[in-house]
Amino acid sequence: xxxxxxxxxxxxxxxxxxxxxxxxxxxxxxxxxxxxxxxxxxxxxxxxxxxxxxxxxxxxxxxxxxxxxxxxxxxxxxxxxxxxxxxxxxxxxxxxxxxxxxxxxxxxxxxxxxxxxxxxxxxxxxxxxxxxxxxxxxxxxxxxxxxxxxxxxxxxxxxxxxxxxxxxxxxxxxxxxxxx
Amino acid sequence: xxxxxxxxxxxxxxxxxxxxxxxxxxxxxxxxxxxxxxxxxxxxxxxxxxxxxxxxxxxxxxxxxxxxxxxxxxxxxxxxxxxxxxxxxxxxxxxxxxxxxxxxx
Numbered sequence: 001x002x003x004x005x006x007x008x009x010x011x012x013x014x015x016x017x018x019x020x021x022x023x024x025x026x027x028x029x030x031x032x033x034x035x036x037x038x039x040x041x042x043x044x045x046x047x048x049x050x051x052x053x054x055x056x057x058x059x060x061x062x063x064x065x066x067x068x069x070x071x072x073x074x075x076x077x078x079x080x081x082x083x084x085x086x087x088x089x090x091x092x093x094x095x096x097x098x099x100x101x102x103x104x105x106x107x108x109x110x111x112x113x114x115x116x117x118x119x120x121x122x123x124x125x126x127x128x129x130x131x132x133x134x135x136x137x138x139x140x141x142x143x144x145x146x147x148x149x150x151x152x153x154x155x156x157x158x159x160x161x162x163x164x165x166x167x168x169x170x171x172x173x174x175x176x177x178x179x180x
Numbered sequence: 181x182x183x184x185x186x187x188x189x190x191x192x193x194x195x196x197x198x199x200x201x202x203x204x205x206x207x208x209x210x211x212x213x214x215x216x217x218x219x220x221x222x223x224x225x226x227x228x229x230x231x232x233x234x235x236x237x238x239x240x241x242x243x244x245x246x247x248x249x250x251x252x253x254x255x256x257x258x259x260x261x262x263x264x265x266x267x268x269x270x271x272x273x274x275x276x277x278x279x280x281x282x283x284x285x
Contacts, residue, residue, distance in 0.1 A: 016192035034217030
């Protein structure tokens with residue numbers, strides 16, 4: 001398979017060409033290539049071979065279209081949209097895997113909150129769950145299935161009562177550290 | 181002085197050149213330029229005027245690229261400088277201190 005990095009010089013040339021040719025639409029060019037570069041970096045950064053393969057296909061199709069007559073050119077809008085799609089495919093799997101846990105977790109938060117008075121421990125509960133939710137948000141926006149299954153295991157252990165809230169907080173923190 | 185968008189085609193050419201020349205660090209270059217473009221969009225969206233200052237920074241970057249390699253500015257430098265421009269633009273402008281009877285408390 002062709003490596004993604006090998007396509008960058010050609011993509012760079014097309015970007016430079018578009019900036020020159022579509023000068024009057026410079027903001028549009030800047031905005032969409034900016035978005036495309038962000039997504040490229042993000043998707044390739046998670047080191048998931050399936051997603052990278054899809055990215056290579058998209059970028060190759062874009063470059064190939066530019067060697068055809070103008071009517072058949074793919075636009076930079078197309079590029080940015082397609083990459084968004086690829087990123088979405090990765091994220092959908094993340095959502096799918098974690099969605100079920102969230103309602104259980106929320107129920108648990110409600111129970112824990114009910115079972116304490118307004119005291120130091122109440123503060124701890126709010127602060128711990130707030131961190132746990134932050135970590136989950138970070139994991140949710142990360143299209144890497146390995147990391148997601150680690151989070152799944154951690155949530156399962158906690159919800160089944162095998163591990164404590166502090167442990168879950170620590171464990172999710174470690175998972176997030178891996179990619180942040 | 182040139183407007184920000186007049187400098188973009190030259191910036192695009194340098195990006196293409198960097199991808200070509202620095203084969204091993206292409207991913208780093210991608211990240212740096214992605215940051216540069218993010219910051220440029222921040223500049224354009226800034227409620228306080230920041231375009232002029234950003235253009236100066238880009239011009240300094242472009243000029244350095246016409247000098248010997250040792251004096252080149254990197255895209256990382258450019259992203260850093262543009263970030264400073266954005267941060268400066270975000271800060272509310274200095275106001276004169278309130279008089280005693282104007283204090284809110």
